[in-house]
Amino acid sequence: MRIVAQRAASGSVSWEEAGARKVATIGPGLVLLVGAGPDDDETIVRRMADKLIDLRVFADDAGRMNLSLIDVKGEALIVSQFTLFADMSRGRRPSLLGAGDPKRAEELYEAFVARFRERGIRAQTGSFGAVMRVSIENDGPVTLVLSSDDWPTRV
Template sequence: MKALLQRVTKAQVEIDDKVVGSIEQGLLILLGITPDDNQEIATKLAKRVAGYRLFSDADDKMNLSLTDIDGGALVVSQFTLAADTNSGRRPSFSSAAPPAQAEPLYRHFVAALEQLGIRVATGEFGADMQVSLTNDGPVTFLLDTEKN
């Protein structure tokens, strides 16, 4: 499972010119799911995301987490994060989990964040979405459960 975290001052998702999810200060989380992922991995990643220190404290050091700042999370499914880009000029998506597996894990990740007290907004799984954000910093990190 991969989570691309973008620290934002605001972010939103639109489908057919209608806003379906938005947050103010917090994280835009693009979530990529692979066939090897499961609920345990999703829960651990949610805990890591909620506690990951990437917000500035009074000394302008990245010492505060999403939980510490009471920020929101906008979670968007992003199967392209799981793409194999190691050869050729066209990505292969065979390393991405099929929708029947990925959607329940996406929903489990969202629920796990909510259980940790995070206010969560979402896109719509599998939809053609327009995502807009104001990246704060810019600060962007990729958390990859395969590498942990």
């Protein structure tokens, strides 16, 4: 599982569904771009979700990053992002063959979202597999990259 996490003052995602425009928004919290890989399972999903929920990336009264998403009663905007598994080591077009099976990836994505909700986080999502527009008002900026596998990023 690969995740780009951004601390946000606000965030939104929009997409077209059945001829209508859909929008999901959050206030202060985390915007998470999430990709599930072929070797991921429910144990990894739970570990990654809990790590992000408990990660102390929000400022306390002294301005230090000491507070978690739960501490600040923050929200999460969780957007599927299979291109996190793109291989750019050859050529000029990213290869997306390293992404997980779409059906299984959607199950893991839904389990990831469910874990946030189980822990009391208001979690908003886009539409898995849809073409979406994501807006992030990055706060800090604080951007973190998490991976459950060895992530070769060399080009």
